[in-house]
Amino acid sequence: MIQIEIEPVWRFRQREDGESLQIMLDFLAEIRTSGKITAAADKAGVSYRHAWNLIEKWSQFFNVPLVLRRQGSGTSLTPFGDKLVWAGQRLEARLGPLLQNLSQELETELNQMLPQGPLVLRVHASHGFAVPKLRDLLSREPDIDVDFRYVSNQSSLASLVHDGCDLAGMHLPQGELRKRAIAASRGWLNPNVHRVISFVTREIGLIVPRGNPLGITGLDRLLDPAIRFVNRDPESGTRLLFEQLLAQHHIDGTSINGYERSEFTHAAVAAYVASGLADVAFGVEAAARQFNLDFVRLLTEDYVFVCRRQILEMPEVQRVLSVMRGPEFHDAISQLPGYKVKDAGAIKTINEVFRRSE
Template sequence: MLRITIEPVWRFHKEESPQSIVVMLGVLSEIGKTGKITSAANDAHLSYRHVWNLIEQWSDFFGVPLVETRRGKGSRLTAFGEKLVWAGERMQARLGPQLENLAQELATEIKPFLQQRPSVIRVHASHGFAVAKLRELLDREPGIGVDLRYVSSQYSLASLAQGACDLSGLHLPRGELRAQGILACREWLDPRHDRVISFVTREMGLMVKRGNPLDIRALPDLADGKARFVNRDHDSGTRLLFDQLLASHGLDETRINGAQQIEFTHAAVAAYVASGMADACFGVEAAARQFGLDFIRVLTEDYFFVCRQSFLDTEPMRRVIELMKGREFHEAIAALPGYQPAETGSVHTVREFLDRVDTGA
């Protein structure tokens, strides 16, 4: 299946001049990670001389250096160069899933005009590291295309009920909030025709700056107003879970400094904290580790997929189940911080599923 990638271009302009310049933030990011311009050049498939000329052009345009070279010690980003890289990482974390959705919409629209038409599985699921890994492995499978749209659990179940997708993502917290999660999804599940597939577990909690300078240990520590918080968007399942946690602790959101500041993915809130614009956020452990943050576990979530029995019996879906059960996928999930396979690929009726989750099994 045709795969489309939409990538932003960072073009800087000066008001007093028609001159503009495109900065390749990936080059700067690679220098920041490795301290080597040669590594950045290889990563960008450019010559060392060309990359060095670009860096000089960027520095001349801004009037400040972006990279410092140290004899015998390689290169490093200046404070300004680091700020540009952080801006790029925040942008990618914030807009990445939305750009993927737009690219997928375009691919779906032009597919009827193409000669090769593989079996396409339409997946609606909340954005997460395990879902992205599943899609990555499915993209390698010949004869199967994946139409993945990132939406909340509630919207994904509604999409399945309305026939707008084939596979719907669903995540439920363990513990005292389990019953609320079940109540929200029960109305969309059809016991006659739906089947539930076990997927993974993931750890949810607070992400704070490395070393936890504000000594944040639990949700009530956010309510004194000292920590600057960044929240998830209101339509996300993680925001719903966070609001339920606040209610269970008797905490008033208005007492949290920055609770109305929102970002749209786990990675986006983590990047916001890592860049120094906030002190804490709530999300998955994998996002915290990705951006070098400390993580304070609050609860574990179970992630499932739901599909129709009729679709479960199709050849493409049988291959998906095989991939979920395979060693490569299990190893990939085990490598994600805070994620674990959990009877991955096991299929349950809705009644079996509700009996299991009601008891916390």
């Protein structure tokens, strides 16, 4: 099976016809994390001397130092070097799922043209942290190709109904808001046709800087015009959930500073806060911890997959269920802050899942 990886490359020019310079932002990020050039050099596979040559070359290009080295206190990035790293992390968080979708599309097209290509199972789900873990584990399975596409909650259900996918990801809030989420999904699902595969739960709430300097503990604080918010994209299930929470608390979203500014993923809004461009975002706890941010829990979501009943006996589906139920998946999820395995791989009826909220 052919696998494709697409990665962005950063090139800088001082003028339109000038020589371009390629920067290894992962290299700089390792210096910021470890405080050691030796660690960054080892990870990049270059010598210590070559690492310093690169740093000096980049500093000369920008005419500003990127790295500071102090006797006895290790190495750190300058404010400019730090800004470059944050820019790279925001780009990765923003474009990562889009590039994965594109690479998956190309993989599927090419592998289907190869002789005796693997069986293809189509999965459409919103991008989070547990789904990529499952994707990584399934990529190791021989003779099965899982076509993962990252789409919104409603788009995944629409794909399932119109035979655009075999497994559709769906997240449902626990508590009072669950009825609204289920009501929005009822038109897509048939209790006689569809089944639910349990997966995980995840904590969702407000992502704030370390130490929560502005004391943001609830949605009402977002009405302070001095507090800058960054939202999720309008088509995402998380954006819909946020709007339902605002309605529950009788808050007008247009009164929030930054309500119209949006990012595509949980990691992207967290990176926005971490880089100082916003004071708060709405997303999962794992995204906050990824960027060493604090988190104010607001609710818990159940993340499940929905499928047609007749595909459950297919060998490739049984293998997916086996991976979900296996120790490797459970161990991977246990390392994600705010995530827990919840009957992963268990098959339930639509009525069993929906009846609990009625």
